[in-house]
Amino acid sequence: MPRVERSPRQLAEFLYLLTRQELKARYKGRLLGYVWALAHTFALAFVYWIAFKIIMGLEVTNYSVYLVAGMFPWVWLAVGVTSATRSFVVNAPLIKEMGLAHAILPLSNVMQEMAHFVLALPAIIAWVVLPGGYDASLSWLWQIPLMLLVQLAFVYPIALGCALANAYVRDIEYFLGIGFPLLFFATPMVYPISIVPEPLHDYFELNPLHALMQSWRSVFMEGSLDPAHVAYVAGWALALAAVAWLLYRKLAPRVGEVV
Secondary structure, eight states: OOOOOOOHHHHHHHHHHHHHHHHHHHHTTOTTHHHHHHHHHHHHHHHHIIIIIIISOOOOTTHHHHHHHHHHHHHHHHHHHHHHHTHHHHTHHHHHHHOOOTTHHHHHHHHHHHHHHHHHHHHHHHHHHTTSOOOOOTTHHHHHHHHHHHHHHHHHHHHHHHHHHHHHOTTHHHHHHHHHHHHHHHTTSSSOGGGSOGGGHHHHHTOHHHHHHHHHHHHHHHSOOOHHHHHHHHHHHHHHHHHHHHHHHHHGGGHHHHO
């Protein structure tokens, strides 16, 4: 079925409905739904805290806050892209029968994880302020919304490109299953870049994920943002958007046929 043209308002409403439906399914019917939604990420942070802080003796001030401040944005990125990669295949009837604009499906997945991250913010802030001992900052009122927009702009083109590629080559979702764990340790996520050998610093800093995660940590742990890091991620977001747009124009017309 050819794609049906819909107004921006109709697309926004459909995006809202998709996102709300997923969030209701995630939290509905669970007495401790909100707690369980946070538990996985906190548990991962706890495991890395045991492994690197207790067993390996890594010297990082407020290491638990360092982990939590990075882990939640990472989960938004990794889970958002991974779920979006399967969005065309999983929602094939919406594409074939409704002629739904393809780009809205991966955006819905990314927005769902963004909404989950926003809902997790009170727990993150509580961890930063209480066990972490950091003061709440008024600058969070503009820094956090800014970083939400920057990460959304960065993640969505990746998600759209992966979804398009996966519609044609189903191996993409399996490749991501290997790629994200490698990126996790190459970012770096559970150790500071200061322990990386000096000759390798430049290579690590070329990774835009490092700038993105460091920006989140700077917000929560310092109440500040490095303009260079934010500009670097924004530049990558623009470049990725251009690539995703070209892929969309070339591949989207036949997505309904190949899924």
